[in-house]
Amino acid sequence: MRIDDLDTPAVVIDLDRLEANIARFQAHLDRHGIANRPHIKTHKIPQIAQMQIAAGAVGITCQKLGEAEVMADAGITDIFLPYNILGAAKLERLVALARRVQVSVTADSPDVVTGLGAAMSGAGLELPVLVECDTGMGRCGVQTPAEAAELAFQIARTAGLRFGGLMTYPSSPAIGPFMREAVRLLRERGLPVERVSGGGTAGMWHAHEHPEVTEYRAGMYVYGDRYTLRAGALRLEECAMSVLTTVVSRPTPDRGVIDGGSKTFSSDLLGLEGYGLILEYPEARIVNLSEEHGVVDFSQCAQKPAIGERVRVLPNHCCVVSNLFDEVIGARRGEVETIWRVAARGTVR
Amino acid sequence: MRIDDLDTPAVVIDLDRLEANIARFQAHLDRHGIANRPHIKTHKIPQIAQMQIAAGAVGITCQKLGEAEVMADAGITDIFLPYNILGAAKLERLVALARRVQVSVTADSPDVVTGLGAAMSGAGLELPVLVECDTGMGRCGVQTPAEAAELAFQIARTAGLRFGGLMTYPSSPAIGPFMREAVRLLRERGLPVERVSGGGTAGMWHAHEHPEVTEYRAGMYVYGDRYTLRAGALRLEECAMSVLTTVVSRPTPDRGVIDGGSKTFSSDLLGLEGYGLILEYPEARIVNLSEEHGVVDFSQCAQKPAIGERVRVLPNHCCVVSNLFDEVIGARRGEVETIWRVAARGTVR
Known part of the structure; x- marks a missing residue:
């Protein structure tokens, strides 16, 4: 037909262009030694997520638990949820998800950390939790590097949780001073920062200009739009x-x-x-x-x-x-x- | 729970308020002798459409064929589609729909009328087609009463079609002169106008101030919003x-x-x-x-x-x-x- x-x-997807977009950006990140963790909110299609993994992505990013559950059902094994998970119903689903795939999440407040800890320690699991940093977006996220460090230590000492690193969106020149200072504060006090997760399709070709960023989340790069x-x-x-x-x-x-x-x-x-x-x-x-x-x-x-x-x-x-x-x-x-x-x-x- | x-x-629907909204507006239209043909695009739920019919609506309005098919599956028997249906795939679906329920549609151009006629006469059906009039919305619709009359006569002489009346949106004071002149032109030349269909939740309590309007389409009145x-x-x-x-x-x-x-x-x-x-x-x-x-x-x-x-x-x-x-x-x-x-x-x- x-x-x-x-x-x-x-809605028509040009497959030649889709494949080229996936390959081109993966090659860019590979060249610069940055892990690729594409955001599937753009396509919401397991087959495209599998294409991204096959091209070299280390895992995927989902914004909501429901997306993550669909992707886990499709065999994706490493999922990052940069969202504050709150409430009994969602924590129960998060535990179920963490039992079957590698999950990491974010937190930007002690309340979120406390809830995650209770759910995970109760289930005998250890969940990596990254601190979300507001580096200018004006959405979620701690406001200062000092707050980031404080929350990181709370995570590190909470049973059932592991401090997983720092996360921000989007990667823009503004993130440098914030991230470097947060990393410095943590290293000074002996807490290693295993991941610094940045993202954003608009700035995708500048991902490597932020040396502190170790993994990158982009979504729209697969399709493109106005x-x-x-x-x-x-x-x-x-x-x-x-x-x-x-x-x-x-x-x-x-x-x-x-x-x-x-x-x-x-x-x-x-x-x-x-x-x-x-x-x-x-x-x-x-x-x-x-x-x-x-x-x-x-x-x-x-x-x-x-x-x-x-x-x-x-x-x-x-x-x-x-x-x-x-x-x-x-x-x-x-x-x-x-x-x-x-x-x-x-x-x- | x-x-x-x-x-x-x-999304939570307060059922007391929903029922009251359906009853209140039905009573208003009943009082003024205007047929109620609510637009289901607002809720897209067969059970609510059935509540509207049970309260006294003569039928429903759907904007797309897909909505109409779902509602017909649920047992709704009178459906108005105020939309230009074009192309072989959609005309085939329209024929299938017209075989099982009472359907009426609109047209605002000779091309649409020609397509509808070919499909309906080929199937041995007669479809009521209303002329859509642009009375200020700036969307679809013929631009003048004279154009409305001309298209009405094209519909009337097209095998498989019947001139079903006039339709506009929204009902505002501007519709009066346009509709009255179109009705006059048609009556003068001996073509009866069986329905004049107006609509819009914003002006719902003024429906009766347009004596030319014989049926009213409102959608949002069931739920309400900002x-x-x-x-x-x-x-x-x-x-x-x-x-x-x-x-x-x-x-x-x-x-x-x-x-x-x-x-x-x-x-x-x-x-x-x-x-x-x-x-x-x-x-x-x-x-x-x-x-x-x-x-x-x-x-x-x-x-x-x-x-x-x-x-x-x-x-x-x-x-x-x-x-x-x-x-x-x-x-x-x-x-x-x-x-x-x-x-x-x-x-x-």
Whole structure:
């Protein structure tokens, strides 16, 4: 079957580009001696995680326990969960996961450490816990190197836990002073830092400019989107994901409506103008999304599409598109080669 | 089980409020002799559609064929699809649907009418087709009453089709002149207008102020959200959906992070400031979402939550939240009464 025969909207992954993206970044990290631990939130597909492992990744990163459970079911044996796991229900699931695969997590507060310790020591397990550091993201994370060191020692002396290192996101020039100072404070007091985990697709080609970072987490590099394009991390001809849509209405000479809206693309702008790039009409602007309609301004296009014409959209943010679809189409040179179930779609718990 | 025992994030529907919302709006439309044809895109749950039918709705509205197929499977027998159905794959599915339930659709161009006619006459069926009118939304729809009349006559003379009336969205004062003129043009030339379909939750209590509207499509009225609250359509104590989340991090005295992000709430702003209202901390602002984190500014709150505390969020847009979850919890006075599968989740085709 050709992708031209697919019903729309459909998410199409160019397999040549996907494979090249996986290989290219793995080679970059290998060259610089940095461990690769890709984030599977982007694709949520075990088969792609397996491709990343086969290419040389040491393990994977998942954001939620549900993602990790799906990946463990698929045979992935080393999973990092850079998230604060709290509450009886989740701690029980974490224990079950830790019994069958190598798991590491993060913490940014004594409360989280206490909960993890009680669950793990009760189960007779030892869990590596990294300290999450807020190096400018303004999300989770301890605020200073001194706080990082203090929490690291709490982890080290908690039964059932092992201090696993430091983690931050994204890797930017700002992380250097914070990470170096935290490492210095810990070494000075005799606590080895086994891993320093950095990440982010936007800065992926600068991963080696942070000598303190020993492993790297990138997600979007496998697919690419308008955000990674603007960040300069991938070129347009390297982007592997597109959303196949149909022009269902042409109410005015300049306006067109495609059959994908916020339930196809999400409303993520990520600072961009418009909701996606139409590959066949790069001068067009997707100016508005409702749930199942995308309103397009074709006024700047010399040629304009007819009703029924199919157009491919490079989305703003590939990770959220994956999460809206039950399956994606793997294609090579326009021919459908495989259909992958997005097995970890919707795993927000 | 109490909702306090649910793992987070979880979508909780207050069943008392849901039932009251369904009854209240049905009574309003009944009082004014307007047919109720609720839009199920908001909940995507057959059981709620059945509640709406039981309360007096004449049928339902679905935006995509996939939604309609799920609802037909659940025994709903009258379905309106106000969407341009195009292409062999979808027309084949539409024929199959029309063989088992009463279906009506819309068109806004001769191309769509031609495709519908060929499919329906080939199958020996007669499909009611309403003309979609753009009365200011700037999405699909013919642009003038004269265009509406012209397309209506094309439908009327197309084998396999019947002119089913006029449709617009949303019902606003602007629709009056357009609809009245279109109806006049059609009656003058002897074509009866069997239905005029309007809609929109924001203007739901003004449905009767448009005497030309004979049926009304509202979706969000069953749940309510920050958008319907701002529109004045529902009061806070009538909103039935909330998202139960946990505060997983308190990195600074003013900042908190909840375990729901854009994969829980979507990034829909709908012109609002912030990404949701925390019911227990109404002065808080959800200032930023990443995929699995919601960053909250608690600086304006006299009391601030501890790590591990659970908070309920009224989302900006209930329809997109439904579409991100496989199931929602139906609760009454804090007690879990039912778990509904969001059976039409992800049906974008």
